């Protein structure tokens with residue numbers, strides 16, 4: 001994976017892999033009130049930190065909180081927690097892999113987890129279908 005081609009047309013700082021370099025607060029290094037979240041960014045953290053929608057959500061929340069704090073003249077304080085949560089769905093069964101700084105879990109491949117993922121998808125997407 002590397003960054004989008006349009007990054008090359010900017011002065012944004014880049015990681016060795018071509019992503020937009022951010023600090024632990026998701027703030028773009030060396031820029032004022034500029035934040036990055038999700039796959040486009042490169043963030044300090046453990047080497048297993050995933051490029052996942054869940055991680056993008058956590059980074060986006062921290063970035064918004066920090067940007068609003070800066071607009072109020074306060075320093076950015078929010079740091080997204082590093083969390084890998086993956087329900088690997090093979091259509092009739094599923095396997096859960098979860099990792100944080102505190103724990104590391106891998107559940108066996110069972111049909112219940114396939115249905116759990118289907119349920120989660122419906123619940124998660126509802127907010128965007130309103």
Ligand SMILES: Cc1cc2nc3c(=O)[nH]c(=O)nc-3n(C[C@H](O)[C@H](O)[C@H](O)COP(=O)(O)OP(=O)(O)OC[C@H]3O[C@@H](n4cnc5c(N)ncnc54)[C@H](O)[C@@H]3O)c2cc1C
Nearest residue numbers: 004006037038039040050051052053054055056085086087
């Ligand atoms: C096959 C696959 C399966 C995955 N499965 C999972 C999973 O089960 N669970 C999970 O958590 N994560 C999963 N991921 C990872 C997840 O999709 C990404 O981590 C997540 O979408 C990142 O969100 P984002 O908003 O940073 O980027 P994106 O979702 O990629 O959004 C970026 C958006 O910017 C738009 N864009 C790009 N360039 C421009 C431009 N120049 N102008 C305007 N718009 C632009 C793109 O069209 C896109 O809509 C999967 C990824 C892939 C590829």
